[in-house]
Amino acid sequence: MFKSIIASKYTIVLSILILSLMTALLVESSQPPLPLLGKVNNLDKVAHFSAFSCLSLLICALFLKVSSKEKIPLFSAPLIITTIFGIIDESFQTVIPSRSSSLYDLLADVLGAIFAILIANQINRYIRKKSVTMSD
Numbered sequence: 001m002f003k004s005i006i007a008s009k010y011t012i013v014l015s016i017l018i019l020s021l022m023t024a025l026l027v028e029s030s031q032p033p034l035p036l037l038g039k040v041n042n043l044d045k046v047a048h049f050s051a052f053s054c055l056s057l058l059i060c061a062l063f064l065k066v067s068s069k070e071k072i073p074l075f076s077a078p079l080i081i082t083t084i085f086g087i088i089d090e091s092f093q094t095v096i097p098s099r100s101s102s103l104y105d106l107l108a109d110v111l112g113a114i115f116a117i118l119i120a121n122q123i124n125r126y127i128r129k130k131s132v133t134m135s136d
Helices: 004-027 033-040 041-064 077-093 103-135
Strands: none
Touching: 004 041, 004 077, 033 041, 041 077, 041 103, 077 103
């Protein structure tokens, strides 16, 4: 019972972090872009890649916690959720006067999600391997 309480708290915390990051990204999208993003070539794409990698990594952690799978397939819920959120974010920017939507930004979002899924699988494999060797 104690493990299930901890697991449910972990799931709740991850869910709150995911929703908080999504909210922060939408709030950021409603503001004029930072001047630094225009001064450094492709820094905007790096920001998209990084932010959506973090979002996808959190979704991957939640996915691994609530599913019985040992590996996240590349085309799975974390990628779909992150991609849909990227589409929502880019669509939202079309109605903000100081912002513009870009397919390249969406591509950076999706690539960030794919990168996070690959990293999450490596981390999960390492953790599982460690727990097997510790139990021996």
